[in-house]
Each structure stands twice: as structure tokens, then as C-alpha cells.
Amino acid sequence: MEDNSSLVGGQSLRRINDQVIIVQILVMIFLCINLLLIMTFFKKECFYKTTRYILFAVTLLSDSFLLVMSNIMLIFNYFKVTMPVWLCIVISAVIILYFIVTPVTLTAMTLERYVAICMPLRHGELCSQSTTVNCILIIHCLSSVPFIVVLSIFFASASLSFYTQYRVCSIEIFILYRWQDDIRAGVYQLYFVLMCITIVFCYVKIMKVAKAASGEQRKSTRKGLRTVILHAFQLLLCLIQLWCPFIETAVLQISFKLFIFVRYIDYIIFILAPRCLSPLIYGLRDETFVHALKSYASFGLSKRNI
Template identity: 40%
Template sequence: MNSTGNNSSSTYSLKTLNEKPLIVQLVVGILLYVNGLMIFTFLKKETLRETRYVLFAQTLFADTAFILFEPLWGFYQYPVHIIPCCMICTLMSFLTVCTPLTLVAKCLERYVAISLPLRHASISTPKNTFIGLLTIWVVSFVLPLFIFIGSFSYFPRSVMFSYVVCSVEIMLQVKWLADMRAVTLQLLFIMMFCIIVSTNIKIMIAARSASSENKKSTNKGRKTVLLHGIQLLLCMAQLITPYIEMPLWKVDVMIFVNVRYSNFLLFVILPRCLSPFIYGL
């Protein structure tokens, strides 16, 4: 009877593990189609080259690249050579930081449009937009590039020819690199959170003093900033999920798999659904 019970449990576990990738593939497929449709629309329509649409397009590009690679490298856990693994992890770390920073830039753009309408045209110029995008790319890439170079300087030569289950933890074998990454991301999250909260408060103050014809536009801007704030919290919550998942590995493998799957949908897929389905469409 015990043997029969164990066989049934194993069959159920294997069935559950086989069903999860199918659901992920379905969700990712829908997101890629919607994002691709909006990217095509953005590239085709010259009237969408305003600052807020350019920032939204960057979010689409970053999120599309992220959800294209993340299920393959982060969810299915295929063994790969360590060098391309580290390159992909560096790219994924860049995309992980790029999306929240772009959300902050979108919040600042909405704040300028609502609270400083007379200066909006002079601030949101193509040149300033390009400078803002370049700043986002540089800030997003500094930490992943430093981790990439630092980890390879500590890798033994024998490790360079090994195959590993790809994860960013492969690059964080040295404690001070892991601590520096954690502290930097936490400080960055606090700064971004403070900017979004302050811009939302100032927009709410502007909404109270706005005339009746401007209240509709101001309320719409406030809701947009709130949406970006929710997205930011969900995106940054992804950074703490490994601390929740790894202790469960020693308790029960299926609990670990189920929690990891739920975190993947809630903190990786969901925040990247909000912009396309609520704001983009």
C-alpha cells in the first residue's frame, strides 16, 4: 500500500511538473504576441514618438526580451556552458533593473506634464529623452557588468569548461560580490520607491488645485503613476523571492517547485502584463 501511494504521489508530481511549463508557454506566447503588436504599431506610427510613448516602447522592448529569455533560463533550468550562462545572466540582470528605472522615468514625465505643464514641451524634447534613455541603460548595466567581470576574476580555470544549471547565483560565489549586489539593489529600490511616492503626492496636490476641465487629465495621470508604483513593487519583489524559495528546498521539493512557480507568475510575468494590457492597449 505504501508503494502504491508513493507511485501515485510520484505520478501526480511528474504530471504537475509537466503541466507547469505548458501554462508558462501559453502565457508567454500571449504576452509576446501583444507586445510584438504594440512594438510594430510604435515603429510604424510617427505620431507616437513623444517622450511618454518612447519610454513605454523601451519598457515593451525590455519586457519582451525578459519574458523571452527568463522562462528558458530561469524556469526550465537546462544545463548550459558556464560562459554563455554568465552572459545571459548579465543580460537578465540588466533587463531586471532597466524596467523599474524606466517606470520611474515615466512617473517623472507624468509629473512634469501635470505639475509643470508650461515647461513640459521644453523638458520633454527628443534630445532630453535620448539622454534619459542613455542614463537608464548605463545605470542598469553598471552593476551587472561589474558582477560579470568580478565573478570571472575569481573562477578557477577548470570551471570555465563546466556545464551548470543556469542561475545568477553561479556568479555570486564570492560573498562580497553577493553582499554588494544585494545592498546596491536595495538602495536602488528605496530611491525609486521614494521618487514614485513623492511624484504621486505632488500630482495629488496638483489635482486638488486644478480647474474642473483639468481634473480629468490630472486624475488619469495620478492613476498612471499608481499603476507604475504597483509595477515597481512587483518587479522589485522578484529580488527577494530566492530568500523565500531556497529554505523550502530542504523541506519538500514539490513545495519548492510550487512556490517558485507561483513567484514566477506573480513577480515576473504579472508586472510585465500590466503595461501592455492596461496602459498599452
């Protein structure tokens, strides 16, 4: 396995320099958009006192951090930069954490929309500022379970001398035995099933409310339902990314050249793409946020009241 991970950062990646350049352009575009939205979020007090905007900011921050870290690892792999295994463990733990934070946060945002539409009288109580802070802590605790499982199994299997070795950093170096990969697969599949059940439950309940609504309430509910549908597509991409490591592992057994190509496609479609949909779904489609964004982007020249 270690030979393969070394190759990932070696000659094979040197042949796809055009693909690396494409990734750099996409990452820079997404980071600029996210930075503008994050700065807009902190310009208005109403945003950081409202649950859906706070969770939106969490996704923007976690997505931006993941894009930066994964891109640095991509560049390190491309130039075959080695580092101590213990340092790779720290970096990989953070990347795995924020790899999971986004889909878990999106699931929490789905629950928030469910409460807002199906339980409007209790929305203020259940989605208060203090509750949101606790929710963020719970999100990070739940998101830390996969990397705790992966690294705990690795610590129990690796010798002490392994930590001082220098390797090209890759998640594959922590998978010393096939059964470790099976346990990792089981944890991801459990998260996949639980989030899917939560999403389906919320969407079915929201659909029932949308059908029973009338007048302005119907219009408002249907607008929320459209947002939820777009949200479902983004969350689907994020959930599929949980399966990418297992698809890549299976492809690696067939062809290493095909493995490199599949990993690149997975990164573009299931890592970068979902993280460019957040600004579209929760930023550009929200009237309040768009007004604030226009005002901020025009350096305060816009006279509209938010």
C-alpha cells in the same frame, strides 16, 4: 550550491510539466499582445516623437526580450541542457540587465508624468526627443550596475578552469560564497529604496496638483493620477521582484521542494504579471494609442482620425 542549481534543471522540474505548459501559454499570449503594440507604435510618427510613448516602447521591447530569454532558460533547465559557464555568463548578464531595465524605465515614466502635470511649461523642454534618447542611455547604464557588480565579484572569486566547465545555466552558479549573495542583496535594496523614494515624491506632488486643479484641468489631472496609481501597482510588483532572489535563497535553506514552488510562483506573479500590465496601463487606456491600435488591428479599415 552547484548541486542545487543542477537539480533545478533536473528531476524536480520534470515533475511540474503542467506548470511549464502554463508558462508557455502565458508567455505566448503576452508576446503576441506586446508585438501588436510594438508594431502599432512604429505605425504613427507622433508615437516615436513623444517621450511617454518612447518609454512605453522601451518597456515593451525589454519585457518581450526578457520573456523570451527567461522562457528559453526555463526550457533548458527543464530538459537539463548544459552549456559552458562563459556562455551562461553572457546570457545571465543580458537577463539581469533587462530584469532591471523595466522598473528603472517605469520610474523614468513616473518622472515624466510628474513633469507633465506639475511642470507643464517646461515639459516640452525637459522631455524632448533628444532628451529621451539620453534618458534611455542613462536607464541602461543604471540597469547594468547590478550585473556588473555580481559578475565582477564572480570573476574575482572563480578559477579559470571554472569557465570551461559545462553546467545547467542558473544565476546560482555565480554565487560561490554567502558574502557574494549579501552584496547582491545590498545593491538590489539600494535600487529598491531609491525607486520607492522617487515614486513617493512624484505621487505626493501630483496629488497636490490634483487637489488644487479645477474644471477641465481637474478632470485631466485626475485622469493622469489614475494612470499613475495603476502605474504604482505595476511598479510595486517590479520592485518586489528585486526581493525574490533573497526569498528564494532563504526558502532553499528550508526545503528544496518548497524552493521550486516558490520560484515558480515568483516567476508568475512578479515576472509575468507586471509585464502584462504595461499594455493595459499605457496602451489600452490611452485614447490616441487605442485609436491607432484599432485602425492597425482592422487593417486600416477604421476611418477615425488620430
